[in-house]
Amino acid sequence: MNIIGHKNHDRSLSKTKPVIVAGVLALGLLAQPAQAALTFSFNYLNPGQGFDDPTFGAARKTALNEAAGMLGAYFSNYTANLTYDVTSYSINKNTLASAGSDSFIVPGTFQQTIVQTKILTNGATDGNGADADGSIDWNFFYNWGLTDNVAANAYDFKKVGMHELLHSFGFTTFGNATGAGFGGNAPGTPDTWSKFENFLTDASGNRLISTDGVFDSTKVAALTGGSGSVLFSGANAVAANGGVGVNVYAPTTWTDGSSIAHLDDDTPALSQLIMASTVSEGLKTREISAIELGILKDIGYTQIAAPAAVPVPAAAWLMLSGLLGLFGVNRQRRAV
Numbered sequence: 021m022n023i024i025g026h027k028n029h030d031r032s033l034s035k036t037k038p039v040i041v042a043g044v045l046a047l048g049l050l051a052q053p054a055q056a057a058l059t060f061s062f063n064y065l066n067p068g069q070g071f072d073d074p075t076f077g078a079a080r081k082t083a084l085n086e087a088a089g090m091l092g093a094y095f096s097n098y099t100a101n102l103t104y105d106v107t108s109y110s111i112n113k114n115t116l117a118s119a120g121s122d123s124f125i126v127p128g129t130f131q132q133t134i135v136q137t138k139i140l141t142n143g144a145t146d147g148n149g150a151d152a153d154g155s156i157d158w159n160f161f162y163n164w165g166l167t168d169n170v171a172a173n174a175y176d177f178k179k180v181g182m183h184e185l186l187h188s189f190g191f192t193t194f195g196n197a198t199g200a201g202f203g204g205n206a207p208g209t210p211d212t213w214s215k216f217e218n219f220l221t222d223a224s225g226n227r228l229i230s231t232d233g234v235f236d237s238t239k240v241a242a243l244t245g246g247s248g249s250v251l252f253s254g255a256n257a258v259a260a261n262g263g264v265g266v267n268v269y270a271p272t273t274w275t276d277g278s279s280i281a282h283l284d285d286d287t288p289a290l291s292q293l294i295m296a297s298t299v300s301e302g303l304k305t306r307e308i309s310a311i312e313l314g315i316l317k318d319i320g321y322t323q324i325a326a327p328a329a330v331p332v333p334a335a336a337w338l339m340l341s342g343l344l345g346l347f348g349v350n351r352q353r354r355a356v
């Protein structure tokens with residue numbers, strides 16, 4: 021393997037003591053196999069602010085820990101302690117939160133994130149040593165619903181928390197609008213991609229990126245081709261989606277951080293799922309759909325499964341959400 025580097029986040033703030041939270045605690049009564057579990061350690065890097073706010077910090081940390089536990093319940097056949105650097109800000113912009121995990125740059129390959137490798141090796145391989153495995157950045161400008169009672173004018177913290185963590189798990193892309201990958205190489209030249217990008221096709225099912233990491237220069241336009249122009253065509257996802265590829269978010273105006281790295285918001289059946297690119301206010305599903313589970317299996321998580329008990333069926337939340345839409349409640353969707 022010819023590793024020539026990996027993406028780094030530039031962090032200047034010192035780390036605080038990590039808080040270790042068992043990924044299964046939030047789900048209390050669920051039967052869990054002994055020992056196997058993901059655990060999450062969050063390093064809160066903004067003393068006195070955001071997650072460390074003297075008034076709101078404790079509840080925000082609890083919400084993040086509970087979101088991690090709800091996600092971890094699907095991964096109970098894996099064992100790994102995942103560490104995250106967590107930052108926050110309060111700015112009136114469209115983004116609610118963002119997250120990621122580094123990868124190695126190896127041209128011509130489809131790389132797992134550091135977090136993804138750690139999970140899939142049950143903690144045996146930590147690609148960046150003592151550094152945090154992933155990072156989360158949260159915008160506290162908006163009104164957040166931190167519990168299971170999310171007001172109609174608040175964003176669902178736990179849903180967004182699961183969404184952000186899933187990006188670090190490998191539901192992510194390295195490419196940009198020009199068809200360049202992680203290394204910035206032009207189409208026609210081998211570049212580095214995420215495992216997720218290994219399964220991208222055009223509407224006809226033809227790969228965007230060859231098995232040796234070369235983006236097809238005739239398919240650059242698909243990246244901004246609108247709904248249905250780029251599909252996730254992994255076998256498990258297709259099986260969960262009625263035998264066809266899953267629409268990936270490919271708006272006609274490229275949006276860094278949103279384009280291609282999400283399910284298509286403009287496809288009604290996908291717009292309310294956890295991995296859509298935007299979310300509106302109110303209580304949302306915290307259940308990972310069969311389509312999303314299929315995608316996660318395709319990118320390597322073959323042992324995941326829905327937890328034995330889920331508090332409320334996703335269908336009920338989707339119905340509620342649809343009704344809110346019908347009755348004209350303000351639904352300001354923002355990027356996640």
Ligand SMILES: [Zn+2]
Nearest residue numbers: 183187297356
């Ligand atoms: Zn996202």
